[in-house]
Amino acid sequence: MPSWLAGIVVLFVGAGGCFFTEVVNEAPVSGIRTLKDGPHFIGETLSFNATKTVDDVVSNLSCEWRAFTCQDSAGTNCTPIGEPEFYGITGEFEVLVESHETIKIQLQVTDELGATRLQPDIVTIDVNNRAPSIDLEVTGHKEPQTDLFVLYRAIDLVIAPGVGGGDDVTLDPDGDEVTFSWSYLAPPGSQESARSFDEVGEDGYRLVPDVSGQWTVTLTADDGHGGTDEITKTIPVGVDSPPCLQSLDPVADTSGFYLVESADGARSFSVLSVVDALDPFPMSPGADEVFGTSTFRWFLKEPGAASFTWIAGHVAESYAVDPLNYEPGDLLELRVEVQDRVQGAERELTCADDARACELNAGSQCFQRLTWGVQIQ
Numbered sequence: 001m002p003s004w005l006a007g008i009v010v011l012f013v014g015a016g017g018c019f020f021t022e023v024v025n026e027a028p029v030s031g032i033r034t035l036k037d038g039p040h041f042i043g044e045t046l047s048f049n050a051t052k053t054v055d056d057v058v059s060n061l062s063c064e065w066r067a068f069t070c071q072d073s074a075g076t077n078c079t080p081i082g083e084p085e086f087y088g089i090t091g092e093f094e095v096l097v098e099s100h101e102t103i104k105i106q107l108q109v110t111d112e113l114g115a116t117r118l119q120p121d122i123v124t125i126d127v128n129n130r131a132p133s134i135d136l137e138v139t140g141h142k143e144p145q146t147d148l149f150v151l152y153r154a155i156d157l158v159i160a161p162g163v164g165g166g167d168d169v170t171l172d173p174d175g176d177e178v179t180f181s182w183s184y185l186a187p188p189g190s191q192e193s194a195r196s197f198d199e200v201g202e203d204g205y206r207l208v209p210d211v212s213g214q215w216t217v218t219l220t221a222d223d224g225h226g227g228t229d230e231i232t233k234t235i236p237v238g239v240d241s242p243p244c245l246q247s248l249d250p251v252a253d254t255s256g257f258y259l260v261e262s263a264d265g266a267r268s269f270s271v272l273s274v275v276d277a278l279d280p281f282p283m284s285p286g287a288d289e290v291f292g293t294s295t296f297r298w299f300l301k302e303p304g305a306a307s308f309t310w311i312a313g314h315v316a317e318s319y320a321v322d323p324l325n326y327e328p329g330d331l332l333e334l335r336v337e338v339q340d341r342v343q344g345a346e347r348e349l350t351c352a353d354d355a356r357a358c359e360l361n362a363g364s365q366c367f368q369r370l371t372w373g374v375q376i377q
């Protein structure tokens with residue numbers, strides 16, 4: 001006789017006298033209650049207690065709880081989590097979910113006489129996956145007037161956590177290792193040899209666009225457990241603004257004449273600085289390789305001449321007027337124009353020849369031409 005069938009001797013007292021009988025001690029009947037409905041996730045503490053537990057004899061019942069992780073929902077190929085735990089009938093058993101594997105909970109209830117069922121109670125708990133949540137930060141130089149990213153200037157794209165993650169924002173709520181893939185779409189006319197899209201560090205890419213228009217970059221994330229997220233950013237790229245002659249020495253007056261004394265020798269007229277997104281002057285220290293520098297064109301209107309003459313080949317930021325080449329009292333005009341790398345008809349100055357100052361965008365106070373009046377003394 002198995003130990004759990006250990007007899008209980010019960011004394012019956014009847015009318016005919018006393019007799020003894022042996023009553024079989026039944027194993028307790030039990031079940032498992034999961035204290036919180038699913039879905040269940042990594043990081044959650046699962047709680048269980050014994051339920052529907054009855055026994056034929058009022059006696060102390062002992063609950064042996066065991067937890068396993070299993071490779072399938074059927075609860076096979078299981079590995080124990082920790083050691084068995086023992087509680088009384090009212091005790092709660094807790095298990096921390098640490099992986100995507102199915103969790104199997106096993107309960108075996110034993111009465112104080114050692115009776116227990118051959119088959120323990122079992123429940124399996126599937127662990128649900130949560131998808132990663134990503135965003136993409138896009139930073140780069142934008143033209144203030146147009147809010148467009150500037151052609152040829154680097155645009156940095158960095159992976160960021162997506163929204164909706166609460167305070168504890170992570171790319172994957174389960175802590176899964178996320179793999180990323182990047183793709184981009186260039187506007188028509190872009191040339192692979194002229195644009196670049198390169199990985200920077202572990203979590204970003206750098207785009208250098210070669211044409212204006214709408215670029216799109218798509219980032220997908222995969223947590224390896226069926227959870228994915230995707231984000232596409234549209235990146236509007238425009239031609240940068242014309243360069244602005246910012247600081248000249250001496251100041252170029254739009255009406256007066258700067259006096260050059262013959263006794264003082266040659267006098268330099270200089271551009272000290274140009275403001276431009278792509279082609280500032282002087283070139284910024286540490287500027288990346290796509291930066292160029294403004295180019296200058298100089299024109300001279302000799303005393304008595306009807307129009308300006310281009311000083312071919314002179315591209316430096318300054319030009320020297322030597323009074324020894326003139327007579328005292330001569331009036332001449334020296335003109336500088338600045339160009340950035342964006343050439344072509346859209347950047348041709350259309351002001352009248354005698355306009356000392358000229359700007360491509362009227363009223364912008366961003367001048368591409370300034371003129372010094374010079375009087376020889």
Ligand SMILES: [Ca+2]
Binds near residue numbers: 027028
């Ligand atoms: Ca019993």
Ligand SMILES: [Ca+2]
Binds near residue numbers: 130132172176223227
């Ligand atoms: Ca996940």
Ligand SMILES: [Ca+2]
Binds near residue numbers: 279
């Ligand atoms: Ca420019």
